Amino acid sequence: xxxxxxxxxxxxxxxxxxxxxxxxxxxxxxxxxxxxxxxxxxxxxxxxxxxxxxxxxxxxxxxxxxxxxxxxxxxxxxxxxxxxxxxxxxxxxxxxxxxxxxxxxxxxxxxxxxxxxxxxxxxxxxxxxxxxxxxxxxxxxxxxxxxxxxxxxxxxxxxxxxxxxxxxxxxxxxxxxxxxxxxxxxxxxxxxxxxxxxxxxxxxxxxxxxxxxxxxxxxxxxxxxxxxxxxxxxxxxxxxxxxxxxxxxxxxxxxxxxxxxxxxxxxxxxxxxxxxxxxxxxxxxxxxxxxxxxxxxxxxxxxxxxxxxxxxxxxxxxxxxxxxxxxxxxxxxxxxxxxxxxxxxxxxxxxxxxxxxxxxxxxxx
Numbered sequence: 153x154x155x156x157x158x159x160x161x162x163x164x165x166x167x168x169x170x171x172x173x174x175x176x177x178x179x180x181x182x183x184x185x186x187x188x189x190x191x192x193x194x195x196x197x198x199x200x201x202x203x204x205x206x207x208x209x210x211x212x213x214x215x216x217x218x219x220x221x222x223x224x225x226x227x228x229x230x231x232x233x234x235x236x237x238x239x240x241x242x243x244x245x246x247x248x249x250x251x252x253x254x255x256x257x258x259x260x261x262x263x264x265x266x267x268x269x270x271x272x273x274x275x276x277x278x279x280x281x282x283x284x285x286x287x288x289x290x291x292x293x294x295x296x297x298x299x300x301x302x303x304x305x306x307x308x309x310x311x312x313x314x315x316x317x318x319x320x321x322x323x324x325x326x327x328x329x330x331x332x333x334x335x336x337x338x339x340x341x342x343x344x345x346x347x348x349x350x351x352x353x354x355x356x357x358x359x360x361x362x363x364x365x366x367x368x369x370x371x372x373x374x375x376x377x378x379x380x381x382x383x384x385x386x387x388x389x390x391x392x393x394x395x396x397x398x399x400x401x402x403x404x405x406x407x408x409x410x411x412x413x414x415x416x417x418x419x420x421x422x423x424x425x426x427x428x429x430x431x432x433x434x435x436x437x438x439x440x441x442x443x444x445x446x447x448x449x450x451x452x453x454x455x456x457x458x459x460x461x462x463x464x465x466x467x468x469x470x471x472x473x474x475x476x477x478x479x480x481x482x483x484x485x486x487x488x489x490x491x492x493x494x495x496x497x498x499x500x501x502x503x504x505x506x507x508x509x510x511x512x513x514x515x516x517x
Contacts (some may be wrong), residue, residue: 154305155209162491163367163427163454168346171485173514174209174307175459175494176431176506177202183262183500191504192495203306206504207511211493215309216295217363218356221237224286225279227480235264242286247271262500269327271334277341280325285343287352291359300364310407310430312369313360318351319371319379320386328378336415350391357395361402369430370395373407384420396425407456413438420481431496432457436469442481446489457495458485459510464494464502474506482513 153161158168181199184190192233194202203210225242235252248264250268273278300309315324321342322331335342360368374384399406407428414421414429415438421429429449434442437460445455458481463469469477485492492514498507 155307156305159308159491162273164490165451165488167488170516171482171490171492171514172184172209173492173510174211174456175492175510176211176213176497177206177208177507178211178497178499179262180502180504187491194504206507207515208507210303210307212299212303212307212309213312213369215299215311215312215367216292217311217365218289218369219292221288221290222283222286225283227397240270240279240283240376242279242282245275246280247276248281251453266327268328269325271326272330274341275336277338277345281348284323284348284352287349289356289359291363293364296363303513305438308367309365310367310369311360311363312409313356314370316371316388316391317346317353318391319374320349321372322387323347323378346387357398360404361398365403366403367428368399369407369409371426373412374408374410374414374417374421375412376414378412379417381416381420384417385427385502389420389424392424393428396427400425400427410457413440414445415439418445420428422449422452426453428454428456428491431493434458434460436460437462437495442484442490446484446487450489454489454491456491456493458490458492459494461473461494461496461499461502464498464506466503466506467501478510478513482510485514 153169158170158172159174161168161385162172163389178199181202194205198204200210225240228239230237230239235250238249238251240247247270248268249266249270251264252267253264254262270276296311303309314320324329325345326334379388396406405427407430408421408426409431410429411431411433413433432445432455434440434445434457442458449455459478463474463477481492484490492510
């Protein structure tokens with residue numbers, strides 16, 4: 153079987169010849185290449201060459217099926233000493249958000265952190281509402297087909313198509329520090345903005361359905377502490393109950409990026425009708441055990457993860473502990489419903505030998 157065939161077989165509930173293993177290595181590789189600290193034997197290697205050397209499948213997360221632009225607003229970036237400011241301007245006014253590179257980011261090899269959000273006051277809502285009304289999507293299937301051809305049979309391309317409306321407003325536009333104050337004080341404004349984003353996403357859904365792609369990530373970081381079940385069930389679940397069935401009918405897979413603590417949300421997420429939970433965050437990075445998640449979602453959602461990122465760091469997790477955890481994950485993967493990966497990413501401080509160790513377990517080495 154090829155890497156792609158193994159991946160698809162798990163999604164379809166069939167047994168592959170061996171467990172697909174697709175850790176995300178881009179942050180590790182980008183950081184050490186920029187810093188000139190790639191280990192012996194890896195210097196000068198591309199990310200694809202590193203994946204082959206380590207015996208992993210390819211993590212293909214750059215499938216583009218549309219171009220996005222805005223018909224009502226101007227979006228621009230202003231560089232600062234420690235990052236940049238993003239500005240949205242339209243007839244209703246202007247809003248800003250700020251990103252800052254953290255110390256040790258290796259000249260930008262690690263993505264910056266958002267320290268300021270677009271919506272800070274009630275007066276910012278008209279600007280963001282006008283921005284939402286102007287969102288447009290243009291099919292770009294040629295880009296996907298080129299990427300798919302370059303990927304070959306080593307993996308299945310994933311297209312990341314943005315977050316769902318409620319999460320976009322609460323987490324990205326307002327921020328979790330303030331979103332519940334806004335939801336209480338400016339309920340109409342918050343919900344109107346969510347509804348406008350739902351309208352603009354309808355054309356996107358049609359583009360996905362008609363596209364040559366098959367796996368799409370839509371929704372991310374659903375944390376039960378930030379989006380407790382009552383909020384999730386009111387604002388997010390109904391959206392998926394419309395979106396997911398249409399994708400299934402078209403033969404498409406819907407993934408969520410679940411790099412967050414889903415304790416308390418497992419049943420709600422299962423009701424969404426999504427197919428894959430990418431970068432599923434499990435113990436020791438959340439209270440959830442991998443086995444408990446697999447039992448809860450058996451036959452409903454494929455878990456894409458199993459190796460928490462922190463366990464690759466020898467300063468945080470002992471060698472014997474890691475071998476035990478990895479062995480359990482490999483064993484559970486053989487029972488179905490699990491595509492092995494690192495949740496969320498192999499970080500710069502990781503012992504790359506531990507990635508190789510999992511490859512040996514999977515490949516029978």
